Amino acid sequence: MPEITLTVQHKTGLHARPAAMFVKTANQYKSVIKVRHGEREANAKSIMGILTLGATQGAVVKVQAEGEDAEQALAGLRDLVESNFGEQP
């Protein structure tokens, strides 16, 4: 199963607008996508799950996808996080 590691640079962390964008992006893919932060794991398509990861600025998260569009899903999420959610860093 493909997996990528991302660092959340956004100052808000994976909350509020970044969390919403993350979930919306994940929902564009059919794959089952899991996000891990330390010992916590969440479904990337669940806003409540993402919030309860407690991923603040600087958090390192692992994202795993399984399904026909797994590679595309991971690339999409990577672009989102690495572009700092479309904001100036």
Add this chain to the structure above:
Amino acid sequence: MRVMRGIPASRGIAIGPAFRFKETEVRIERNRVADPSTEIGRLETALKQARQELAAVLAKARTETDAGTASIFEAHAMMLEDPDFLAGIRDKINTEALSAEASVADETEKYAGKLEAMKDEYLRARAADIRDVGMRLVRILLQVAGSPTEGLDQPAIILARDLTPSATISLDKSLVLGFCTALGGPTAHVAILARELGLPAVVGIGEGILSISDACPLIVDGSEGTLVVEPDAATLAAKRSQATVLAQKGSQSRKRAGEPAITRDGHRVEVVANIGNVEGAKSALDAGAEGVGLLRTEFLFLERAHMPDEEEQYQAYRKILDIFGRLPVILRTLDIGGDKELPYLNLPKEMNPFLGLRGVRLCLAMPEIFKPQLRAALRAGVDRGLKLMLPMVATVAEVRAARRILDECRSELAAEGQPAAQEIEMGIMVEVPAAAIMVDRLASEVDFFSIGTNDLSQYTMAAERTGGSVSALADAFQPAVLRLVRDVVRAAHPRGKWVGMCGELAGEPLAIPLLLGLGLDELSMNPPAIPLAKEVLRGLTLGEARLAADAALEMESSEAVRKWLEGKYPP
């Protein structure tokens, strides 16, 4: 007539009838249901209705408030689509044969509980959002009749235990004169919204307000933090004229906000701002601030997993200093400890954190935190109006130790060939009574003093100011506190050091005659308070203010001081 006190959350005076926000009392039966598929059907219908309701609320929020409030409801809408949340509810219905409402309530609590257990303050506050969404579903499922504002048909003062974001936004603002809540602090949703709407609000008044009946005449004073129940004719007349004057003064003072504050006899007091980030810096300039009397640097350190490095701090400080050009900006070094803790420092818990390792004590104990901040500040201060200020100083030795570290940073930067600010003033906050008493000795070590009245009051009165039954004692109008302020100025001025004030008292219009009379050179306050403070100063003379201060210092209680000031300087 009855006067109740709470926490002032949004300025202004409102006079009108009470309206009790109807709390929907819901009783959720936990009986097993015969047919789970019926419950699933009820759930789907309720979800549909909730989505429609939220779409309407969101549209309203977008037109009435700023983007921040609207984004709260966008998140609520996403929660209603959350696959895990919905699967959890369906699963409970199917496997435990629980009713739809009980299943919703259980799942809601599961997530809300997880968030509440988090260290991050922002995430803890999100628990309220999840409950708001859950309650919406439960209310629909139980067909709880009537909206919380049923019967609100004339402008009124809203009384509630607490107000959720949904409840606040769904209110028809043309019918709201002001808000009073039993619970909550100055950062509650309702406080933020009230300030956005420019309506007066007092929060944290206590359960007592819940027994006030509808239509009962009230006065809310969001500046004083009071709620007057059934005011007598004299109080009513006085508050009415106050409200009129406030409205007139507000528009007049905003027009002249950019002009300096010079008393009628030609004495100028510097009026500057307390800020904690870049946005605050911009609004401070707009409000007429002549600089920054207190730049809190904690914003860079809180709500995150690691300490910000020197470079990040440099960028942030420089951005703020650039906004003010050569105007003075007093950067207060990290003030952590007390009620503010940093999870990544893993400091041991203290029995009395307010009497523990906080402010400069912590910085001196942990140079790995202090040095990067000082280096970042020195670099950011090149050709800017930077000054440094140490919080929580109690002894001369602390100032000397901090200076040594500052000098070390300066020589390190010089050795590395990095540009750094050379001649910068360094001052201290006077918030520990020991410092107030030792100003004559401290004066040779520092360039200025700035009195932090919030902590100085709590330490002088030995009464915690954050909630608690003794918080009323920790009042900066206490003659004991005012006498310390006098002593600080008396010891500092002859030694050529200026004295400012950056506690809440500095922005309190009622206190300004006293502060002028006590000889403060600079007053630093939240940006919205600046225009009015300047206007008050312009109406005074230094001579009369000195007499007023002398009189107040002889009084025996904070109540007496306030009452006397209210009589002499009606707002």
